Amino acid sequence: MIMKKIITTILIGGFTLALAACGNEPASTNPQQPSPQAQEHKATSPVATATSYKSLFQNTVFLGDSITEGLSFHDVLDEGNVLAGAGKTAEFALEDIDELTKRDPKHIFIQLGSDDILWPTDNPKEYSIKNYAKLIEMIKEKLPQAKITLLTVTPVTAEAEKQEPRYKNINDYNQGLKELADKEHIGFTDLSPIISNGTDLYDSDGIHFKPKFYARMLDQLKDQVN
Template structure:
């Protein structure tokens, strides 16, 4: 019963307040339709090669991760993600079982963008609250997929304009430091994506939070050495 209450609170709060998935509007509609459609190109160059390279991988995450399959860069089977997904929701909504069914050799976790925005009705310390469930999620994946490699991806930065709208995004660097420390404790990989943003901000969609397809191809180029 307690779990169901928490899940209901998180879902309700996410749909109403989490700017990472639509600035207070319905997150699924905004992310999957407005934000993504406005940036989707007619074709995705080299999408076939990425699908081949990452055919034995699954990316677990939220709306930012979900765009990998939406933009047809990776196949649906290689992505387990959804708008508004937090680490707790991922853990208790059966995502690990979905991973186990697909039996990947490599698992990439990209969660935390929505955890940072958890409201005070859920917790007054989003980082601590989130990393507790992140650790449980990693342990559960290890148990279900003992032979799979696991790599944690950091929460992606937002634009200065997006940070002005939602000041809690200032906590991204601190949260990522916690993620890197957790990955070290769990003896799994942690991928640094900072080089993607070092010289450009043109990867962002209009909300300054989500991304155009070019970001994902750059990200996969950085990660492909880990799956060879």
């Protein structure tokens, strides 16, 4: 009988200690409290980053072609901050002036040219730059307080250039954009350094881009909208 009481006492004591240990469990292992790793993941999640970009560029409009359209397609920016579409050229962008004026942005980034250099005319660059200049003048007239910045045509992969040799004219076209920006006394930003370290940012066609390209692009431009 005495031995049975001793065993019972030991079992009760062990059970009590186990309960005490559970009650003193560190907060980091409590299911209701996320671990430091989980908190860090949440803080750097794509959703949180996208939200910060949308806030930073809330008074901005990106005017451009299908490359630019990727900003809203990948939900990096809201559609209200992107005025772009596939096949858009400097000439076609003239039709967007009324809509651009309606949005009344403080900052306008223009990224056109990837379709212009493919335009079936004797001198695509000259033709495009002429319309580009007209576009800039119309924006200055309608939105005199807006800050305008031209963005370069992004390079394509070697395979894409092989399939469409006219892409070899991208560097020459970008030089024309720089000269235009200088002449019009507006901003100019070269985007090529973003993709100078590899091709992992490209989509499968070697022309368009994955979401992380747009994050890097906005990182490069964010100081211009502060």
